[in-house]
Amino acid sequence: MPGSPTTSVQEARAALAERLRALRLDAGITGKQLAAACGWSAAKSSRIAAGRTSPSDDDIRAWCRACGAEDLTADLIAARRQADSMYVEWRRLQRTGMRRLQEASRPLYERTRSFRVYASGVIPGYLQTPGYARALMGTIARFRGTPDDVDDAVKARIRRSQAVLHGNHRFATLIEENVLHHRVGDTEVMAGQLGHLLASMALPSMSIGIVPSAAAREQVMWPVEQFTAFDDDRVHVELLAAKVTVTAPGELEVYHRAFARLARLAVHGAHARALIVRAIDALA
Structure with a gap:
């Protein structure tokens, strides 16, 4: 970008x-x-x-x-x-653990009506199963040396997800195919997560597109950092060391344009389900 x-x-x-x-x-x-x-x-x-x-x-x-x-x-x-x-550095945001961060973000999630999410590293939080979230947060806590409140943080994340998934919100989600193959947790956890992803595609508020690894990206868009657009006025970018909040109109336009281009590369419906099923089969 x-x-x-x-x-x-x-x-x-x-x-x-x-x-x-x-x-x-x-x-x-x-x-x-x-x-x-x-x-x-x-x-x-x-x-x-x-x-x-x-x-x-x-x-x-x-x-x-x-x-x-x-x-x-x-x-x-x-x-x-x-x-x-x-x-804001993650170590500052998570200095007392991850539960408070999940709870602090809930008002933003609840007031947002339209989410555009591009996932290039992990499954987006609102689509995570408890097992996947627990395995991921445990890895994060160990890497960053933050207090281990993973169980409470997972519960807070699931509560936030249930609140927004069943509210008046719409989600446009793009996931790079390689995310389906990144092992987070054991085989059972990954199988459950991918199965949940398949089931979530049936939600009326949810659009899930998978960007195939073999997509012809020339002249379109390359993989970029994971980001979430909240309505049209805020984007959160997830870097390794920090979370960046983008609100400047010019930069918002760049992320919105990137999302639109990545959407051109994504497959939906039966084609997307086939890629998820292929990832499940690869776990065997």
């Missing part, structure tokens, strides 16, 4: 840095004078002004105080927090 999923984060941080730099210029002081007033090195103020270092709340308070613009402190702190919330 052209560009990086962190572009909007970088733009937000650059915009904050520019506002801080403008405050200093309006105050008529140099970077060295500002650093001295804040008790910093000149290098620190320079890094903040250039957007290379994200300032803390206290840094912003000191900057505004040095520039005689304390009335803007709250607004600038809010802008910093918004920029930081766009890119």
Whole structure:
């Protein structure tokens, strides 16, 4: 995909840095004078002004105080927090385990009416069986060294899934064929998961397409990172180290366009079921 999923984060941080730099210029002081007033090195103020270092709340308070613009402190702190919330490391999101993360996302899932989900690594959460979710979350907890609350996290994920699958929501789901062959859990767990995927295709709110491994991608679209589009105003991108929230209109359009192109590669109905059945047969 052209560009990086962190572009909007970088733009937000650059915009904050520019506002801080403008405050200093309006105050008529140099970077060295500002650093001295804040008790910093000149290098620190320079890094903040250039957007290379994200300032803390206290840094912003000191900057505004040095520039005689304390009335803007709250607004600038809010802008910093918004920029930081766009890119959040999984270890921070899951520092107390995974249950709270599942529960915290439920309101977003419940108010979303249209989901567009592209799965290139694992089965999407709302289609996971308890066994698959438990095996996956256990692997994640061990890899990231987070507290092991897997059983509670699985229950929270299943509750969230049941709430949205039986509500007024529609799901357009695209799954790369290789995901069907990624072993998560033992053979019984994978067979159950793939069987559940087949059964879910009958839900009136659900459209499930499988992108064949042999699809001719030239001139269309290559595999990209797993992402979920919530209505038309938010996309969550799942990176190895962090979750990225995309809200900038230009970047949203890129993900929506990518989804449309990936949908052109996908097969549905009987052809999709045949690929899932083939994956089940391969477990034997």
